[in-house]
Amino acid sequence: MKRLNGRKPGELRPVVVKAGVIEQADGSALVSMGKTTAVAAVYGPAILHPRRLQLSDRTFLKTVYAMAPFSTTERVRPGRSRRGTEICMVTRHALEPALFLEENPKAGIGVYIDILQADSGTRTAGINAASVALADAGISMRDLVTSVAVGKVDGEYFLDLEGEEEDVTKCDLPIAYMPRGKKITLLQMDGDMPAKDIKELLNLAVKGCEILYEKQKQALKERWLVK
Amino acid sequence: MKRLNGRKPGELRPVVVKAGVIEQADGSALVSMGKTTAVAAVYGPAILHPRRLQLSDRTFLKTVYAMAPFSTTERVRPGRSRRGTEICMVTRHALEPALFLEENPKAGIGVYIDILQADSGTRTAGINAASVALADAGISMRDLVTSVAVGKVDGEYFLDLEGEEEDVTKCDLPIAYMPRGKKITLLQMDGDMPAKDIKELLNLAVKGCEILYEKQKQALKERWLVK
């Protein structure tokens, strides 16, 4: 199978990363990967209310992931879904290792992700946006978190699956990754794949993350050097 | 179009106002406007629980508006609706200007409105009943709030729309009004109407409110002079 838009197997979709897109937020970012667009806003850290949510040993990190009703061909009905709940959870787990939450007990940080347009890879685009938004908010971080999905189609490893590729891939494997320490913070996979392919797929995903990492850093530079 | 029951364009439906209809409540009232019947009960002011609802600078005014399941031809399914939520909000905004809420911080007043029978004008009947119920509860007020809707049918301005009139009017314009200071506390309108008609319609609505005002005062007098 040829890739859409003449992409090579190991090539990312056209990527746009922009920091500082929501004026009211303490930090924010927009990430487009092809036709998938995620916006993330960060509020905090601030004293957390109601108090019963406060944690005695660390900052409470709240992540909310939501798809806009008009983000897909079939309108998304507003409200909670089981898929959305799981993505909130793995997104939080993907971001937490980059933060020093133990330094600020009783505080809260809110990370809100809106998917404006969805064409595969919404959780990875959301994590990329959230990570830049956290940095944009001036929250100290061990590293940026960067995220992409990989798959295998017609015997070839495909980076950053898009549209119909997701329907035909033998597996869908998203990761989140902190390049500085070479640490994986999100790992999911479903499909049917020999163990040796998993290794190759992870290597490809890490390469993709390293390219995205540069784009994330560039966006933060543009935001903060211009001002 | 002739009006139902031979009413004149500027005439109200038969109006019944009765104060003190719910023994358990601190104040209560029943208002019928034609075949629309609203009952309102007031509880409070009292210390508000749970505490997180308390306001530091004013009494918390809670308004609940609900249509009984048997109030319309098509049974109303119990539970919240978007229409009901909006009516609660505009009802609260219509009543608050009449109250001295700043005198009693941390307290709460509950205003509960049940529509037992619905035939147009449920929000206006509800406000009329709530206002009398607040006075019946002995809560000090700047003025009673009185409310009616107007429209335009076949080129004529109609006061207090009823039944099918609401389907054919060029616009539906409810107001709430405090006669003493000539102040409007609720104003909504939808339809299609030249600006000059709006002025005429408002004048007609104010006239209607002045008549209702007398009936509200009369009801309170009957309740409190008899006893």
Next chain:
Amino acid sequence: MKRLNGRKPGELRPVVVKAGVIEQADGSALVSMGKTTAVAAVYGPAILHPRRLQLSDRTFLKTVYAMAPFSTTERVRPGRSRRGTEICMVTRHALEPALFLEENPKAGIGVYIDILQADSGTRTAGINAASVALADAGISMRDLVTSVAVGKVDGEYFLDLEGEEEDVTKCDLPIAYMPRGKKITLLQMDGDMPAKDIKELLNLAVKGCEILYEKQKQALKERWLVK
């Protein structure tokens, strides 16, 4: 009508009572009455959170009754039902008279009942299990509570209705009973039955409870003498 499995009118279904089936719980029990199986777990007494649930004069007893999705031929949809809410309430009322709740104000006891398999008599099996679980938790009790339903089929009084018997009985009458003081703690009935039959039915139900009582005590003995 002949009873299923050749039972006599005044005979219970095969009964299994087992104490201590949930390792994590402070007390637990399993009760099978024929093909109906209930599991109950007790947590507490412990200080109750959130605090607003604490009662100033007694322990807060929480009862939760839930049917597992696979417990009946038609799958049960998870979530609250009006039937479930009522059963929680009557179960709580059936158990409370056996407990010394006034001795431990501000504490909470949680009694959780899962119906794994349902074939008539789930509320009675649940109460039987809950009562043994409370004793298994070492909570002091005035007496065990024991429960069974009776009915009348083809002119005969049937003890412990099962399956289709419930569809053809002239009435369904469950009780809960504390044998030591001869006190009824749950009483419900619907159907169509002369007053004099009610008396006979109650006598039969009490007899059934006395047999179940022995099995409950036996189960507790086995649990605590073995260990």
Next chain:
Amino acid sequence: MVGKVGDGVILQKQYLLNLASKGERIDKRKPDEYRKIVVEKDVLGKAEGSARVKIGETEVIVGVKIDIGEPYPDKPDDGVMIVGAEFSPVASPRFEAGPPDENAIELARVVDRGIRESGVIDTKKLCIKKGERVWLVNVDIHILNHSGNLMDAAALAAVTALWNSKMPELKGDKLNYEKKTKKLPVKFKPITITFARIGESLFTDPNLDEENVMDMRLSVAFKDDDNVCALQKGGIGTLSLEEIEKMIETAIKKSKEMRKLIA
């Protein structure tokens, strides 16, 4: 939301217990005496049947709405009756808007069973097309003033409303609510009688003060032929067999009187 502090609740309880020990009640009633009962029918213009019942200050409105729907799969040729109860916050500061609480659910379910299981409505006559379309009878209980013994007031209002309900005209697929055709097929008038125990005394028709101190409540419902069609114990107190027998005996008599109020 807005509640009053329970000053004097404990004193009140002691006072009522003292009275009860002499078989006396706070409002001078005899143990088996009801407060004044007023029954009005056809009080709502938009409902197919309705009734307002007052027992003392307790006031309940019931509206019956009749529609068309699908039968339950296991009863393809039976009409469907659904009883709902809402404790409107209008009626008491203790009620809150929101999903019905366990007391409202119990009220609705007890009224529902009292009507359903005794075969009050001839549901076979409510079948339009087997397995596809049947009449749907919604009985909605609306509490306007809660001053004790909602159970008896709600049951009485529900049966009165059903007894006087008229079916809307069915023309092809559509209902014409403006034109009523015939009466809803109601066969019996079940009556519910409720007792509360205070101390050792059993009182019918408890008022709100009595309900606040009672430890046990028993509701007994009877058909026109004096058969029991429902029992429901409430509260955390216990019951002896003798007490049950005694209450059923008293209740039969009271139910005969009360049934006359339905016309």
Next chain:
Amino acid sequence: MVGKVGDGVILQKQYLLNLASKGERIDKRKPDEYRKIVVEKDVLGKAEGSARVKIGETEVIVGVKIDIGEPYPDKPDDGVMIVGAEFSPVASPRFEAGPPDENAIELARVVDRGIRESGVIDTKKLCIKKGERVWLVNVDIHILNHSGNLMDAAALAAVTALWNSKMPELKGDKLNYEKKTKKLPVKFKPITITFARIGESLFTDPNLDEENVMDMRLSVAFKDDDNVCALQKGGIGTLSLEEIEKMIETAIKKSKEMRKLIA
């Protein structure tokens, strides 16, 4: 969830009231002056119509999704339009994920009525088979940045998105969203103009600081022929008849300017 303490809110209020008493505003605008308005259409790839509107820092995206559904029973040959609004937590720390709050519901309902009641969409042309299948037009308002006057921004974005919506192809029973056939039948471009009162002054296009201290808000919507198609008062302040008249006059002029932005 995460909120900032309102330090200086009271000082800010006094400052804005002082300015208002001289007819002045915190950002130097004239009383009837709007912040910079930017309107972009067709900003979403998966929607049948869309628009992004910025008024100052306030930013709203509207997406129109077109589907097939059943008509309302009382309007069997009319298409259906539904307006929804979500205050995404992205837009403001005061918004929470969950069911829409009363402000979001008011926003959606006012935009909905402004479009529906004035007959903006020719719903008769959206009937596919009378009583069975009609076009369903979902208008979803998504707040990206809340910096005051959401009402005007949302209404402008909704009308722009509808004005540029294209219908998906209907083949037998199935919709082909890849192929668009013709435009959605939209007849007018209603425009909403909102005022806030601070002290005695009436200002158009309140920003967030102004909204925080205003006591009353009035939104007025006009059709292309300058007829009023919606009014909605907000807030706990009162209004005189003279104030209403004055605002309607001003709003007619502003609406003509703003309508030119829709293309």
Next chain:
Amino acid sequence: MVGKVGDGVILQKQYLLNLASKGERIDKRKPDEYRKIVVEKDVLGKAEGSARVKIGETEVIVGVKIDIGEPYPDKPDDGVMIVGAEFSPVASPRFEAGPPDENAIELARVVDRGIRESGVIDTKKLCIKKGERVWLVNVDIHILNHSGNLMDAAALAAVTALWNSKMPELKGDKLNYEKKTKKLPVKFKPITITFARIGESLFTDPNLDEENVMDMRLSVAFKDDDNVCALQKGGIGTLSLEEIEKMIETAIKKSKEMRKLIA
């Protein structure tokens, strides 16, 4: 609702970390050793398939209910499988009645994907009439005792229950649950193996004490041909590529052993 105070939690953590630094575990198991596993099938009378799995004190029941429903529009000739998980409050004071929390949802979704995406069920064979009626397979996970590693227990119980499920007889439009016809078409037996990292050590089958102090969890599922069919990282710790590789290697071996328990 009723919870125990976490006395000694910090001490316990230090103790487990000390053990882990030596590759040792609190219950003396080897790093890749499972607790005792007991698998029972056909434990529920009303389900079309069922299994009880105990791993140590952890106990999970899975029931499979088979019904008829509509296919998804985009897969008109595929049967539908839905996995649900409820953390009954019976199983742990930390579980509450109410909508499933994020842990229950994760559990259900991971088991669901492990079965769905690897093609375990031959969904094409579950089509009755294309686009209209298909078999609906509900797999409900019920936790009876939570003592760690719910993931592996639930997955094992789900596959055992499916492997032993029998289809009810379909007669015309109706299902006869009394008569079972043939087996549910299940092709593979995927097995899930879960690791927890404590300190630097990776342990299979974490018990509840270990889960309370672990910083990262990885679940790996395998088909009968040793292909990986699911991965899911949990917890806020990180992973290196080497750790992933090592766990996959270990897990292949363990999965072969565990698969023998399904009969």
